[in-house]
Amino acid sequence: MDKINLNINGTDFIAEENETILDVCRRNCIDIPTLCYHPDLDIKYGSSCRLCIVDIEGRKGLQPSCSTIAAEGMVVKTHSDDVVEARKLILELIIEDHPLDCLTCEKSGDCKLQDYCYEYDVKGPVFNINEKVCGKVRESDIDDTNEFYIKDDSKCINCGLCVRACNELQVISAIGFVNRSDEQKVAAPFGKTLAESDCVSCGTCVSLCPVNALSPKHKKKMRKWEVEKKVKTTCAYCGVGCQIDLLVKDNEVVGVEPNYSSTNKDLLCVKGKFAYGFINHKDRLKKPLIKKNGVFEEASWEEAYSLITEKMKGIKNKYGSKSFAGLSSARVTNEENYLFQKMVRAYMGNNNVDHCARLCHASTVAGLATTLGSGAMTNSNLELLDSDVIFITGSNTTETHPVLGAFVKQAKNRGAKIIVADPRRIPLAYKADVYLPLKPGTNVALFNGIMNVIIEEDLQDSEYIARATENYEDLKEVVKTYTPEYAGSICGVDPDEIRKAARIYAEGAKSSILYSMGVTQHTTGTQGVMSLSNLALLTGNIGKESSGVNPLRGQNNVQGACDMGALPGDYPGYQKVYDEDIKRKFESGWGKELSSQAGLTLTEIINDCGKGEIRFLYIMGENPMLSDPDLTHVEESLINTEFLVVQDIFMTETAQHADVVLPAATFAEKDGTFTNSERRVQRVRKAIEPIGESKPDWEILTEIMRRLGMNERYENPRAIFDELAGLTPQYKGMNYDRIEEEGLQWPCIDENHPGTRYLHKDAPVRGKGLFKPADYMSSYENSDKEYPYILTTGRILYHYHTRTMTGKIEGLNNLYPNSFVEINPTTASRLKINDGELIRVISRRGEVKTTAFVTDDIQEDVVFIPFHFTDGAANRLTHTELDPVAKIPEFKVSAVRLEKIMKEV
Structure with missing residues (x-):
């Protein structure tokens, strides 16, 4: 790749191909002001604030550095008299319509607009072209319906950073620009409030807002400059490993900001961004x-x-x-x-x-260690962005691993094809090129059906199979009977959709598999994991970037x-x-x-x-x-x-049975x-001292x-x-x-080793990848006349594990305070169950009372209960039969019946 030579402020620099002037300047510590820039946003839609303008010799007019690609021989001035004067004018126009309430604004001291006005000696409005009085806020400017943040239109500078982040990074499109000219503002579409919109409260817009138009709701009045320190650490929720900064004041964590990193870039989820209140919660255990x-x-x-x-x-x-x-x-x-x-x-x-x-994930450790030699995620988070195909099975990724879910959606926008196999129509199913709504517990049959198509249509990677695998003939023998028709009859999936999925996955140059507990939590969980490994080996999608078999671990x-x-x-x-x-x-x-x-x-x-x-x-x-x-x-x-x-x-449900309870930090x-x-x-x-006498x-x-x-x-x-x-x-x-x-x-084998971004590069760790075919076996417990419905369990976006932490967060509890059961409308109609009605769910182990949530996103005769809640606890109903290899319980398939709770007359 040829280097690009250019001169900036009298000094020669070298730029990479397709690097912008702003990129070169930032890399070389040349400061250029920006209000709308983010390194991961598409430069085609940038430069709305125009503050990053620079003077380029030979070009008419000042040019936005954030969207201008560096060119050979370019001569750039970043702070010429014309540039400085133009930036000052831009800032004067921005504050013409902006409240000057810096004395009471909580963003004071951390506001980019305030900082730039100080730098460019802008003292206040000079044009008086707007009738609006600076500092006056109309009631209509405020939307405080979201549980976690406030939108104040009076402070918005229309830089568009929040809109683009929501659309391009989180790929939610919960907000956009409405109206035109002087009436333009950021809002949810169709006149909705933030609470009524598709917003998932990830807080990306709040984190990136350069002013105080979007601000977190604090229980205590606080301004950013009062924060005593920022401490970089790792989020304590899911297994993505997001890097965050804890904001500390008076030995209390008072906020969280994303720390740009190789795990999550600038993204967080609602829990990582806003659910930190458990740390200093009054109910913390403080003494033994x-x-x-x-x-x-x-x-x-x-x-x-x-x-x-x-x-x-x-x-x-x-x-x-x-x-x-x-x-x-x-x-x-x-x-x-x-x-x-x-x-x-x-x-x-x-x-x-x-x-x-x-x-x-015990079945992951057992299964992948057997077939590949290592029971861990083969590739890395950011590699998803460059995958050609992403096959998601048994993982509600946008809810359980939201940042990775955002990466999947970004990959889709870059051209990747998405396959989703799940009994529930999870959010990513709506973006999928193929959605396979399989019956719970039939994973192995589906994966065998996909491999049958690949082999029958000669789509396998024969060179890789010959060079890097063993036991291929056994695989061919087992999967040959799993035609799409036969596999489809077991799974309840259209055979043509199985064929379509197989072709898309096999023909991708870089096909990645994401899976989680919808594959592992079965009596055949280890076989399901090994079947996914078989699929990746069959197509040569092991040992290269943006591919692999990637189990998403549920906890931090x-x-x-x-x-x-x-x-x-x-x-x-x-x-x-x-x-x-x-x-x-x-x-x-x-x-x-x-x-x-x-x-x-x-x-x-x-x-x-x-x-x-x-x-x-x-x-x-x-x-x-x-x-x-x-x-x-x-x-x-x-x-x-x-x-x-x-x-x-905290005093958990388990701790209540203890003889001694020790307060941990x-x-x-x-x-x-x-x-x-x-x-x-x-x-x-460590950001704060342990609470009470905890250690x-x-x-x-x-x-x-x-x-x-x-x-x-x-x-x-x-x-x-x-x-x-x-x-x-x-x-x-x-x-x-x-x-x-x-x-x-890991592996990082010595002090000079750089670490391993993806596994099995030259060959699987075990030497050769082992095909371990399996025939479909029915789940331990299936529906019958007495218990006609299949219960599957899982997680939701707004809570985590057993709610030890998220159960202490008011906003999360306001959104999801209690247990619920998802029921298909046909099933609900048959049983005369209404949405929001309290019903009884009964299995052979016990029964729970929970609220009916009627939705098309669950299959007929299948019900779903999140396991987070003490009331309506899903695991009162699940059975203890285990995968014989990994000894993992089968949480995803239990037989239940549903009953209306008859009101007393």
């Missing part, structure tokens, strides 16, 4: 609690530590090592997960450690918890507990004798608690009383546990690392381990990370200094 005579009483840390360690020692002496188990957490840091599994293995003397990955550090060995069969780095050489390595590193017998999984631990075989259970940051299947059984098991310790940030109150879905290890940074989990664990005689001494999380990196091959080349800015993606 000990249950005495069935009632919790506040205790000192000394009392809590002493009781816990006394019980651990006593139970170990009386019942032996097999009587212990621990549940670690996908929400705490890598360092804390590492310490927790170390405590279980080195003191409790067994491998009975697990966490909620068992409930979401579920990948890291797996990496750190919070699994019953794996030490950190997926090193097997039964491998004697590996065991000796950890025995040497930890100075303790270890067990080579694989431990119990989460569901097995709960079962053994119920049978009295596990007598001491330590739960850190998990809430099985909402997240696990068959909650009646879970509750009975926890009640039957001799001694239960729960370590969390949130992500904002400690240092450490999270590992996101794309295997990127990123820093978590970071790593400090609690270190003290308990010390009191148990393990002699653990860690000054800080950096020391823990150095130890775990030394024992974990994928992390060996990492340290806090190397991951300080952008983080690193």
